[in-house]
Amino acid sequence: xxxxNLVAPAKIxxxxxxxxxxxxxYHELIMVLQSIELSDYIKIYFNGTRDFNLYCNNSLxxxxxxxxxxxxxxxxxxxxxKFFDSYGGVDIIINKCxxxxxxxxxxxxxxxxxxxxxxxxxxxxxxxxxxEKLSENLGSDVxxxxxxxxxxxxxxxxxxxxxxxxxxxxxxxxxxxxFSISTPWAYQNYKKRFGEYYWKIDSNNRNxxxxxxxxxISHKNDKRIGExxxxxxxxxxxxxxxxxxxxxxFISKTGGLGxxxxxxxxxxxxxxxxxxxxxDIKNVITQELQDSNLELFISxxxxxGIKIMEN
Numbered sequence: 051x052x053x054x055n056l057v058a059p060a061k062i063x064x065x066x067x068x069x070x071x072x073x074x075x076y077h078e079l080i081m082v083l084q085s086i087e088l089s090d091y092i093k094i095y096f097n098g099t100r101d102f103n104l105y106c107n108n109s110l111x112x113x114x115x116x117x118x119x120x121x122x123x124x125x126x127x128x129x130x131x132k133f134f135d136s137y138g139g140v141d142i143i144i145n146k147c148x149x150x151x152x153x154x155x156x157x158x159x160x161x162x163x164x165x166x167x168x169x170x171x172x173x174x175x176x177x178x179x180x181x182e183k184l185s186e187n188l189g190s191d192v193x194x195x196x197x198x199x200x201x202x203x204x205x206x207x208x209x210x211x212x213x214x215x216x217x218x219x220x221x222x223x224x225x226x227x228x229f230s231i232s233t234p235w236a237y238q239n240y241k242k243r244f245g246e247y248y249w250k251i252d253s254n255n256r257n258x259x260x261x262x263x264x265x266x267i268s269h270k271n272d273k274r275i276g277e278x279x280x281x282x283x284x285x286x287x288x289x290x291x292x293x294x295x296x297x298x299x300f301i302s303k304t305g306g307l308g309x310x311x312x313x314x315x316x317x318x319x320x321x322x323x324x325x326x327x328x329x330d331i332k333n334v335i336t337q338e339l340q341d342s343n344l345e346l347f348i349s350x351x352x353x354x355g356i357k358i359m360e361n
Contacts, residue, residue, distance in 0.1 A: 053095040054167040055359040058159040059198055059352055060088045060148045061191065062221065062312040062319055065263050066281045068240055070248035076190075076206045077237055080260060082267070083191075083207075085198035086221055088349040090160055091145040092119075094167040101139045102127075108146035118161030118188050119144065125187055126168045133172040140171065149345055151230035153313030154223070158191035159356070166196065166356050182210070198355025200267065214268045215353045216275075220328040222306065223347040224297060224335060225317040231287060236314035239286040276308025276321050287315045294318065300339070304331045325350070 065082040072078050097103060102123045104113045115121060119142055127134045142164060148156035165185055169176050176184070178197065185192040190207035202211040241248075259278055266274035288295040294311065298318045302309035305327070306320030322328040328348045335346060 051170055053093065054170055056092045056094070056163040056167055057354075057357040057359060058090040058092055058148075058163040058195070059085045059354060059356070060090075060154040060156060060159060060349075061085050061194060061198075062154065062223075062317075063281060063310075064267075064275070064279055065260055066283060066313070067260060068237075068244070068248075068282045071241060071245070072206070077241075079204065079207055081203040081207060082200070082213075082260075082263060083194045083203050083210075084200050084216060085352040085354060086154075086349040087352045088148055088154070088223070088347055090148050090156065090163070092160060092163045092167070093143045093145075094140050094164065094171065096137065096171065097139055097141045099139050100134075103139070103141045104144070105141065106144040106146055108144075108150060110150045111144065111146055118157040118192070119164045122161040122164035122185075122188055122192075123168065125184070126165065126172070126174075129184065130172065130174060133174060137172045140168070149223075149225045149227070149317065149347075152225045152317040153231070153233075153311065153315045154317055155191040155195055155313070158189050159195040161185070161188045162192050162195035163356050165192075166358070170358070182208075194355075196355050199353045200351075202264065213264060214270075216267060216270075216351045217353050218270065218323075219272060219275075219307070219351045220322040220325050221319050221349050221351065222301075222322060222328050222331050222335070223312075223317055223319045223349065224301060225345050225347075226293065226297075226341075227343050227345055229291075229293070229316050231291070231315045233314040236283045236287055239290070240283060243286060244282075272307055272321075272323055276306065279308040279310040279321070281310050281312075283314050284311050287311060291316065297344075301331075301335060304334050306331055 182193040263278040
């Protein structure tokens, strides 16, 4: 194999609860993560040199060591130098369809794709568990992006427990093109406001909504799933950024099953029981807000993580 083509899906959070701060200064989380069909498309192939070249169709994407895809390639080189000596560098071409800095793991899924591709191209023979463990070095969302589907995520988000897949629902996503939120900012401000309550609430009481959501997912209770969407980071992001608060408020009245911010934002999504309902809601948002800066997407929930395409 000399060329690897991959589909790298985005993710949304159906649940995000901040439990406290860890000794490594990350936050201890409990989440439900969900893949969606909205994806980046990535081509990786040998370039006959010892360089790693990164290309992207979106000018907002950095083409240096701040890009997780680039860091993934460097991580493989560091861990497997003899294979690098044998096979050399690659070109990485990203067709970016997932909006940038949106809380949808767009960078993380690209990094996951690079790990899978180099595992195949360099014939490393790492299994999925080994790839997930390696990917923890790149970011908390990357292990989930490798496997995808529907999963409970704990720790920093890297410890995964797959649960009943949700592939029967659709989602409308809304993101202002010129608006982004720093994930470190969101967590730092959450700590400032709520840090005194970390670890002080009995977990059995605190996680009742989480348990109810997991139960609703297992029973495919779509209405209840929508009602139980939860994201602690909304408590600091929405009061600070009123434009996102207003967007969520408006979308929540358009008839979806439930509306929430994904991750640290600023993407707002609403779940729908059908494509037709999603299209109706998208049309309402378009007609009522009439904002050319607002990107809207319709996507289906997905069972898949990174997929290899036939060349």
